[in-house]
Amino acid sequence: MTAVSDPANEEDVEELTGSADGGELNTADGDASPSDADAPDSEPVLRPPTEDDLAHLVDLAFATATAWTRLPDRFYTLARGTGIDPDSAPTQPVLRALGFFLTEETKAGRRLVELRWKTGFHTEALPPPRLRSVADAEAEAWERLAGKVTHPAARARLLDMLVLRGGTGTPDRAAAAVAAYLDHAMAPSTVIRRSGDDDVEARWLDRGLTLSLGRALSLTRIAAAAATGPAITKRAVAVALNFAGARVRSKRPQVGSALSTLALLAANRGLLDPAETAQLLSLIEEEAAHHADLDHVVDQLMDLLILVDPSRREAAHRLRVKTRLDLAVGREPMVAMGFLEEAARLARTFHLDDLRDEAVREMQRVARFDHGLRSISTQITIPGPIIDAEVRRASDGADWRESMSNWLATPAPSGDLASNERTSRHIASLSVVRRLASVVLIGADNMPRWRPETEEDRDAYELSRTEMMRMTLSGELLSAALDRIVGLHGVPPVTELAMFLAGNGTGNVALATALARSFHRYWSGDYEGSLHTASVRVEAGARALVLLLDEPAYTVARTNAQGKYVGLDQLLDILARRDFDPDWDRFIRTLLLGPTGQNLRHDVAHGFILNEPSPSTAALALRACSLFVHLLWQPSTLLDIRSDPTMPRPAWTIMDAVRSTIGTAVRSPRLVPALLRSEAAAVRAALQRGRR
Known part of the structure; x- marks a missing residue:
């Protein structure tokens, strides 16, 4: 946008700067008036202004x-620069209008x-005007001033x-205001450039013209009368x-x-009218073509296109999707x-199946390439004696049974939930940038899996x-402990280990x-085989525990849908309702499930893990599976004993135990004595706490 003058050239602004008595207004931002130039140490004498x-x-x-x-500040500075008192009574209606x-x-x-x-700084002392109750004298001052100003934006404001x-007369004033706003939007030469940053200046000035035009359109509903x-x-x-x-x-x-x-x-x-509507639609499409490399701009323009012509909804949505497909080329x-x-995602939302398939095919092609991901790692130093002590705690024992018992007694590898939160x-x-940064989790197949x-x-x-x-640290400790157990006692026979685990x-x-x-x-070094067999059987262990608790976990067959048990996620939800330990719940979910966790179960089950896994990863899968195998004969180990205000009682009451025993006796008779022993122990513990 161009401006016709620079205030440094007095001839260019003479028409605007002439005062009522033929003097000149000083356009500098200083407070000194011409009459006080020879007396810099004295306070300038300011006079009240005329209209x-x-x-x-x-x-x-x-x-x-x-x-x-900044209008009030600019007006205040100009007034003092010309010897006019900006705090006098006649200026207050003007400052309010400029505010x-x-x-x-x-x-x-x-x-x-x-x-x-x-x-603002010069209007903060003024109460926000209640325009409906503005005094007649102030309104009359605005009307007289509107007849005297020459700048179209000034006239429009008043x-x-x-x-x-x-x-009375509001529609006529609205029509006059619309005309003044339009005059300003069509006459950018009424603005004088002051700053040295032309780009910033142009953006501010152009914004002012756009707002004038928008206000003119907004007032047409009042001016219509x-x-x-x-x-x-x-x-x-x-x-x-x-x-x-x-501008387009x-x-x-x-x-x-x-x-x-x-x-x-x-x-x-x-x-x-129809011709103008067609012109508007053409401008929207033309602007979208100019900014095809800005998907967010295309989105806004397509929203406008649909607003003006709803019949073009599908075409607008297709353009939004195609814009992103085109932007992906060569990147x-x-x-x-x-x-x-x-x-x-957009194609699925808008039911554009052909474009959705095209996007997915391209995603699968891109997934084959090296994404250029770089690992960023940090190191922490843990004293050797501390690590050795943790490994010994998880592996010490007079024989392999005692050592394995200690390994099975280790806490949840992901740590305490409250502490982690x-x-x-x-x-x-600590980092606002990290909180605002875009996050995308990539799966083992190089495809985007989830974003917050x-x-x-x-x-x-x-x-x-x-x-x-x-879990990374815990996996290393669990792996070292397993190696130490066989180093101390040798590898136990499968049948003896199975009976011990059961x-x-x-x-x-x-x-x-199976575990x-x-x-x-x-122990034979087949970490891949260990991981693939242990991780998928965690769900089997969770399902067996849910059945032991006599909870419903089966979806009955429906038309075109076979009957099946619920998945691991839902099984954990059922266990959570029976007071499953939250630390272990978080470990299982974070290790095996998505969307924020490692999703290890999915990657193993669908064959996405093709490289040899680390011993620590296999050890974590073994720990997850062994948790449920252990719970199947000690079901109250990870169940909290709730208490009410009057009498502490176990989460499983005796009646619960009886019902569970009847329900499981036929299915697995061996569980009956273990279940009763567990319940009796829980009741004894609750009663002992109640006596304290």
Whole structure:
């Protein structure tokens, strides 16, 4: 945008700077007046302004204040610079009028530009005007001043204030305000450049013109009742279309200004005739073509297209998806995957099956390439004696049975849930950038698996990160302990290990035998075989425990859907309702399930893990599976004993135990004595606490 003058050239601004008595207004930001130039140490004598003085000051304030939010400050500075008292009574109505500013808002889905009060340095002492109750004297001062100012934006502001006040003649004032706003939008030469940053200056000035045009469109609904209403409305639409067209076709990108004007026209689409509507749709499509490399801009433009012509909804949605497909071409794999993932998501949302399939096919192709991911690792130093002590605690014993008992007594590898939540919140609070950064979890297949959408998702992600860091260390300790056990006692026979894991036959012998074989694979160095057999049997162990608790876990067959047991996620939910230890619940979910965890069960079951896993990963899978094998003959080990305010009682009452025993006796008679012993122990413990 261009401006015709520079205030340093007095001839260019003479018309604006002439005072009422033929003197000159000083456009400098200083406070000294011409009459006090020879007496710098004395306080300048300021006089109250005449109406002509106020009109000239308002004109010059609008001409030289690039951002209209600075109008009161600019007016105040100009007044003092010309020997006028800005705090005198006649200036207060003017300062109040200048204390408003134009802002874009959306009301009931309609884009508007409204006039809002803004408290500033020179208006903070003024009460926010209640325009409906403004005194007649102040309103009359605005009206007289509106007849004297020459700057179209100044005239529009004063008339707009009178429109907001209401009363007789409001439609006519609204029509006059619309005309003044349009005059300003069409005459950028009324603005004088002051700063040295031309780009910033141009953006501010262009924003002012866009807001003037938007306010003109917004006022047409009030001006419609005036005699000149239809004509001024027609002019407003024509000016807005020309304004938008100039910015759409400008060699200098003006996407913000163009978008705002197009959105305001779309919001006032009821004012457009068919030819004007077609012109608006053409401008929207033209702007979308110019900014095909900006997907967020295309999204906004397609929303406008649908608003103006709902029949083009599918075409608009297809363009949004195609934009992302095109943006993925030739990009680095990670960048391309981001665009393709968004394209697939949008296509699924809009039921564009052909484009969804195209996006997924491209994602699968990109997944074959090296994504260029780099590992970032940190090191922590743990004293050797501490590590040795933990390994010994998990592996010491007079024989392999005692050593394995200690290994099976180790706590949840992911750590204490409450402590992890505190840690994750603390880590998140240390870095705002990390909290705002875009996160995408990539699966073992190089495909995007999950991204956080809400604050709750972010919290879950941070918690899983903390748990996985602790699991990494725990996996190393568990692996070292398993190696030490066989180093001390040799590898126990499969059958003896199976009977030990099954509680000497009181538990699930078949599952314990399968776990014993997984331990043997680990000790033989077949970590892959150990991981693949142990990880998938965690669900079998959880299901067996749920059945032991006599909880429903089967989905009955329906039409075209076979009957089946619920998955691991739902099984853990059932156990949580029976007071399953939350630390172990989090470990199982973080190790085996998604979306924020490692999703190890999915990767193993679907064959995505093709490289040899580490011993620590196999040890974690063994620990997860052994947890449920152990619980199948000690079911109350990880169940909290609840208590009410009057009498402590076990989570499993005697009646619960009887019902569970009857329900499981036929299915697995060996569980009956173990279950009764467990319940009796729980009751004794509760009664002992109750006596204390």
